[in-house]
Amino acid sequence: AQQPVTIQIGKSTDSVQISKHIYGHFAEHLGRCIYDGLYVGEDNKTIPNTEGVRNDIIAALKELNIPNLRWPGGCFADTYHWKDGVGPQEDRPTIVNRWWGGTTEDNSFGTHNFLNLCEELGAEPYLSANVGSGTVQELIDWMQYTNHDGVSPMADWRRENGREEPWDVKYWGVGNETWGCGGNMTAEYYVDIYRKYATFMSDWxxxxxxxxxxxxxxxxxxxxTETLMKNVPHSLMDAVALHDYAVFDWNAKGPSVNFDEEIYFKSMEQALRMEEYVTKHVAIMDKYDPEGRVDLFVDEWGGWYDAEPEVQNGVLYQQNTIRDVMIAGTVLNTFNNHAKRVKMANLAQMVNVLQAVILTDEEKMIKTPTYHVMNMYKVHQDAMLLPSKIENNSQFRGLPAISVSASKGVDDTVHISLVNIDSKEQRTVEVNVADLDIKNLTAQILTSEKLQDHNSFNDPEKVVPGEFKDFKLRKGVLSIDIPAHSLIVLEGK
Ligand code: AHR
Structure with a gap:
């Protein structure tokens, strides 16, 4: 029999808050994320909607308390000219989505739709600006349009287009993947470009x-990261981004459902690398910015697979299984544990694309297993991190089998999220919680018989959280039997 894995959870010592923005999302003009995904058009009489956005999606996202939403890309952002997406529809030009499928879009979903949606959801908008094929003027005009309260050309235009109050957009990305689809720049060249853009950006x-x-x-x-941290004055830069997908081979990413044990292992091996990447990027940031002025935003992460014949349903549409539960649970634990520097993360992507939380098929909508992870983990949003240390982790083919993070909310409720990635074996975990004043515990589990299990339009509730009782709390030690490939969130009061 395996030795129990022992974990120490201490009191919150250095007041690190887990920013709610770690639980952020990303919606790009890509495949069926926006069009025929969250946006069905205002004239749609079959699918109930608010300003063209599906009401069932709005309700599902509200339940998640989504804190922020990044838009319009991704690679698309560096081709997007925002002025083409405001004003009367008949005056809007089309845009060919040259990165994703070559589809022609009519620009009907634009700045107003996006920012009104964020307002409805209570989420902070995160606008990703066009640096690759745009201009500084275009960006500062966008900022004036969305944020200026006084008399100015862009604020006046916004009012003409029906919106009196500014939206006060706080988060602005200066280009996307500028080392790749955003312009194939070197880090050194981007530093100068970034400095120029940042100089003219204003909060209006x-x-x-x-x-x-x-x-x-x-x-x-x-x-x-080193080139940016060293050469951009920190007064000009509030955050540096990082992108990391759980992809083990970009030329053969493997299927989203019909994967075997070997592919599962390789996916998890890659997903767990997030810990190493974040640790090392943070170490560089600590070197140049010991005061912690500049944040790390992991503004794209998630699993990315090859489209399978039976799930070909738009560009980068993929199904979402227990493997995705394992990826989301372990990666979110990493972000929580690095909350001192990681202040935002954006799961790619929200609807019908990559590791989506929501899938749609005409009038039907389902919540994926990853949706349920985000729902179970939302208890960590803005809670205080409790330091957790795994003392003798057991191995799953050389990978750490157990992952953990813990936090304490404003009402002193403690939450511990645990993941056992082992595809076959359960693990007994002994968590020392003597430092925490816990009297009553409840728990939820997310798992299923097979790693490949998923929710479909015919069986939308195959993978849903359930109550979990296989634990004991005795003399400050919490002993838990965590089944194979399962995720558990415990709540202690
Ligand atoms: O999320 C899909 C794509 O992945 C984004 O457009 C790009 O930024 C990244 O390469």
Whole structure:
């Protein structure tokens, strides 16, 4: 029999808050994420909607308390000219989505739709600006349009287009993947471009200020982070981004449902690398910014697979299984544990694309297993991180089998999220919670018989959370039997 895995959870010592923005989302003009996804058009009489956005999606996202939403890309952002998406529909030009499927879009979903949606959801908008094929003027006009309260060309135009109050957009990305689809730049060249853009960006008296986010590294490109941190004055940069997908081979990503044990292992091996990447990027940031002025935003993450014949349903449409539960649970634990520097993360992507929380098929909508992870983990939003240490983790083919993070909410409720990635074996975990004043415990589990299990339009509730009781609390030690490939969130009061 396996030795129990022992975990120590201490009191919150250095007041690190887990920013709610770690639980952020991303919606790009890609496949069926926007059009025929969340947006069905105002004239749609079959699917109930608010300003063209599906009401069932709005309700599902509200339940998740989504804190922020990044838009319009992704690679699409560096081709997008926002002025083409405001004003009367008949005057809007089309745009060919040259990165994703070559589809022609009519620009009917634009700035007003997006910002009104964020307002409806109570989510902070995060606008990703066009640096690759745009101009500084275009960006500062966008900022004036969305944020200026006084008399100005763009604020006046906004009013003409039906919106009196500014939206006060705080989060602004200066290009996306500027090392790739955003312009194939070197880090050194982007530094100068970034400095120029950041100089002209203004908050236009937005009371919350603005956050300027530099397009960041991919995976282990530490040179990129180092070049930015060293050469951009920190007064010009509020956050540096990082993108990391759980992809083990970009030329053969494997199927989203019909994967075997070996592919599962490789996916998890790659997903767990997030811990290493974040640790090393943070170490570079600590070196150049010991005061912690500049945040790390992991503004694209998630699983990315090859389309399977039976699920070909738009560009980058994929199904979502227990493997995705394992990816989301372990990666979110990493973000929680690095909450001192990681202040935002955006799961790619929200609807019908990559590791989506929602899938749609005409009038039907389903919540994926990843939706349920985000729902179970929302208890960590803005809670205080409790330091957790795994003392003798057991191995799943050389990978750490158990992952953990813990937090304490404003009402002193403690939450511990645990993941056992082992595809076959359960693990007994002993958590020392003597430092925490816990009297009553309840728990929820998310798992299913097979790793490949998923929710479909015919069986939308195959993978849903259930009550979990296989634990004991005795003399400050919480002993839990965590089944294979399962995720558990415990609540202690
Ligand atoms: O999320 C899909 C794509 O992945 C985004 O457009 C791009 O930024 C990244 O490469």
């Amino acid at each position: 008296n937005n009371t919350g200020g603005v956050y300027r986010i530099a397009s960041g590294a991919s995976e282990d490109d530490y040179h990129w």
